Amino acid sequence: xxxxxxxxxxxxxxxxxxxxxxxxxxxxxxxxxxxxxxxxxxxxxxxxxxxxxxxxxxxxxxxxxxxxxxxxxxxxxxxxxxxxxxxxxxxxxxxxxxxxxxxxxxxxxxxxxxxxxxxxxxxxxxxxxxxxxxxxxxxxxxxxxxxxxxxxxxxxxxxxxxxxxxxxxxxxxxxxxxxxxxxxxxxxxxxxxxxxxxxxxxxxxxxxxxxxxxxxxxxxxxxxxxxxxxxxxxxxxxxxxxxxxxxxxxxxxxxxxxxxxxxxxxxxxxxxxxxxxxxxxxxxxxxxxxxxxxxx
Amino acid sequence: xxxxxxxxxxxxxxxxxxxxxxxxxxxxxxxxxxxxxxxxxxxxxxxxxxxxxxxxxxxxxxxxxxxxxxxxxxxxxxxxxxxxxxxxxxxxxxxxxxxxxxxxxxxxxxxxxxxxxxxxxxxxxxxxxxxxxxxxxxxxxxxxxxxxxxxxxxxxxxxxxxxxxxxxxxxxxxxxxxxxxxxxxxxxxxxxxxxxxxxxxxxxxxxxxxxxxxxxxxxxxxxxxxxxxxxxxxxxxxxxxxxxxxxxxxxxxxxxxxxxxxxxxxxxxxxxxxxxxxxxxxxxxxxxxxxxxxxx
DNA sequence: CGACATGCATACCATCAGCGTATCGATTAC
DNA sequence: GTAATCGATACGCTGATGGTATGCATGTCG
Numbered sequence: 001x002x003x004x005x006x007x008x009x010x011x012x013x014x015x016x017x018x019x020x021x022x023x024x025x026x027x028x029x030x031x032x033x034x035x036x037x038x039x040x041x042x043x044x045x046x047x048x049x050x051x052x053x054x055x056x057x058x059x060x061x062x063x064x065x066x067x068x069x070x071x072x073x074x075x076x077x078x079x080x081x082x083x084x085x086x087x088x089x090x091x092x093x094x095x096x097x098x099x100x101x102x103x104x105x106x107x108x109x110x111x112x113x114x115x116x117x118x119x120x121x122x123x124x125x126x127x128x129x130x131x132x133x134x135x136x137x138x139x140x141x142x143x144x145x146x147x148x149x150x151x152x153x154x155x156x157x158x159x160x161x162x163x164x165x166x167x168x169x170x171x172x173x174x175x176x177x178x179x180x181x182x183x184x185x186x187x188x189x190x191x192x193x194x195x196x197x198x199x200x201x202x203x204x205x206x207x208x209x210x211x212x213x214x215x216x217x218x219x220x221x222x223x224x225x226x227x228x229x230x231x232x233x234x235x236x237x238x239x240x241x242x243x244x245x246x247x248x249x250x251x252x253x254x255x256x257x258x259x260x261x262x263x264x265x266x267x268x269x270x271x272x273x274x275x276x277x278x279x280x281x282x283x284x285x286x287x288x289x290x291x292x293x294x295x296x
Numbered sequence: 297x298x299x300x301x302x303x304x305x306x307x308x309x310x311x312x313x314x315x316x317x318x319x320x321x322x323x324x325x326x327x328x329x330x331x332x333x334x335x336x337x338x339x340x341x342x343x344x345x346x347x348x349x350x351x352x353x354x355x356x357x358x359x360x361x362x363x364x365x366x367x368x369x370x371x372x373x374x375x376x377x378x379x380x381x382x383x384x385x386x387x388x389x390x391x392x393x394x395x396x397x398x399x400x401x402x403x404x405x406x407x408x409x410x411x412x413x414x415x416x417x418x419x420x421x422x423x424x425x426x427x428x429x430x431x432x433x434x435x436x437x438x439x440x441x442x443x444x445x446x447x448x449x450x451x452x453x454x455x456x457x458x459x460x461x462x463x464x465x466x467x468x469x470x471x472x473x474x475x476x477x478x479x480x481x482x483x484x485x486x487x488x489x490x491x492x493x494x495x496x497x498x499x500x501x502x503x504x505x506x507x508x509x510x511x512x513x514x515x516x517x518x519x520x521x522x523x524x525x526x527x528x529x530x531x532x533x534x535x536x537x538x539x540x541x542x543x544x545x546x547x548x549x550x551x552x553x554x555x556x557x558x559x560x561x562x563x564x565x566x567x568x569x570x571x572x573x574x575x576x577x578x579x580x581x582x583x584x585x586x587x588x589x590x591x592x
Numbered sequence: 593c594g595a596c597a598t599g600c601a602t603a604c605c606a607t608c609a610g611c612g613t614a615t616c617g618a619t620t621a622c
Numbered sequence: 623g624t625a626a627t628c629g630a631t632a633c634g635c636t637g638a639t640g641g642t643a644t645g646c647a648t649g650t651c652g
Contacts, residue, residue: 078363
């Protein structure tokens with residue numbers, strides 16, 4: 001049974017007349033008759049009754065009519081969504097990004113792209129780095145904003161921001177005036193960090209371990225803005241990426257950390273093997289051409 | 297594109313492996329490959345990406361997977377419902393009946409049939425006579441309980457009950473003791489009748505007109521039980537079919553009307569051209585063989 | 593009551609699509 | 623570099639599809 005048979009079935013059920021329906025469908029009456037036979041044999045029962053002038057659904061046919069409408073509608077809907085997705089002006093970009101760029105990089109990118117393509121929608125998901133890689137892998141997400149750069153053999157990469165990791169200290173703190181600081185200098189301070197499970201939390205833990213100490217975590221938060229506030233209120237120090245906190249309401253001060261490990265690169269990433277949808281491709285091109293790499 | 301292609305598509309999307317999926321589906325790998333081609337060309341876009349070991353849906357394929365699941369589910373559901381309908385033990389009988397038999401004949405028939413076939417369900421609709429005929433005509437209903445008998449060339453008929461029309465009077469009424477009464481004797485009484493639009497209302501109107509008077513309608517109700525109560529309370533007299541009121545709580549008394557018009561036959565009716573579903577056929581046979589014609 | 597009209601089913605035939613076997617080609621792993 | 627894996631392609635056969643012509647059943651009209 002063809003999907004087209006179901007489509008024809010709906011027309012026939014409405015016309016209640018094979019010859020007319022066949023003409024409307026641009027085929028011959030015997031052919032429609034045989035299409036109906038295919039449907040009937042697929043369901044194992046007769047679906048129309050012969051009338052004086054035409055045909056009419058019987059109880060079984062009514063059920064099939066429902067199914068045919070639902071089935072063809074499902075196919076049509078998918079076709080329309082695919083067409084929308086294929087249109088670079090109206091598609092959907094499934095974008096996964098790190099928690100740590102939610103308040104800084106992301107809004108800038110989306111705002112700028114929106115001017116170029118106002119009808120492109122975004123399906124956003126905020127996740128930890130390894131989940132983003134996983135989502136790109138499975139196709140759950142098309143584009144990720146991520147750090148560090150994933151396997152270059154599998155994923156494309158466009159550098160967005162070279163961040164310097166900073167020690168974030170309260171205003172007036174002893175280290176606040178330094179132009180640069182060794183992380184070890186803060187070994188005895190109470191720390192404010194992200195909750196375990198966040199990708200960046202692993203980065204900071206690793207940095208402290210490399211500096212020879214385990215941080216005393218006074219508070220754990222789920223976003224960098226909160227950490228900024230806590231630090232500004234004098235409740236501890238924190239490690240944050242440069243440029244990741246907007247404005248300076250909290251009064252906290254960021255001092256760049258010394259050392260090669262105290263950097264990270266954030267970039268756009270996508271799966272090489274899976275072609276991007278036009279809208280995603282457009283977003284990627286836009287970012288590549290228009291967005292300067294910012295260095296914090 | 298075949299409906300089977302969509303079914304195969306779902307299996308393939310889950311297996312992510314053509315050779316395996318083909319084996320599971322009992323076909324050859326090249327055949328599944330070509331089935332996939334058909335689906336892809338029907339949607340106008342590639343749906344899977346080649347992977348190292350196997351294939352994987354791309355964003356378009358995800359949409360098609362949804363559609364394929366929905367479409368095949370719709371077809372399967374219809375098939376199941378048809379099978380249920382074809383099973384005389386578990387089918388559904390779409391039965392339309394007159395308001396006037398809702399409290400008397402109907403419960404008896406259903407109760408009796410239920411003992412024979414407890415799993416058969418009924419889709420009941422209570423309607424006026426001409427609507428029942430119309431529903432049988434269009435197939436909205438399979439079996440009707442109706443009066444009078446519709447066109448014998450189009451509808452089958454099984455007599456259920458030969459009713460005598462009665463004058464229903466309050467207890468102690470002057471006519472209450474008569475063995476038989478002329479309708480004209482009640483010409484001056486206040487009447488209780490069904491609301492206009494009910495088939496039986498037309499019958500009573502016609503009877504009164506034939507008896508040479510227009511009834512003064514004090515109350516109009518939507519069912520015979522209410523009319524019985526109103527008459528029992530002394531608020532008027534009414535014309536009702538014999539045996540249409542259960543029990544005698546109201547105390548009202550029914551006196552048979554004189555004259556040949558003061559009868560009506562109620563029966564089972566069905567459309568000759570449309571074959572009945574097995575459950576409906578069984579119901580019809582049951583009624584024909586087991587239910588005696590009752591004469592009121 | 594018989595000829596006609598209507599409308600679906602069927603017969604027949606040319607063509608095309610579907611299916612299996614064998615094979616190719618690309619990718620990856622050892 | 624070689625072997626293995628897995629999807630794509632080539633080829634030939636069979637069966638399905640679709641058009642034209644026709645049959646058959648049912649009403650209708652003279």
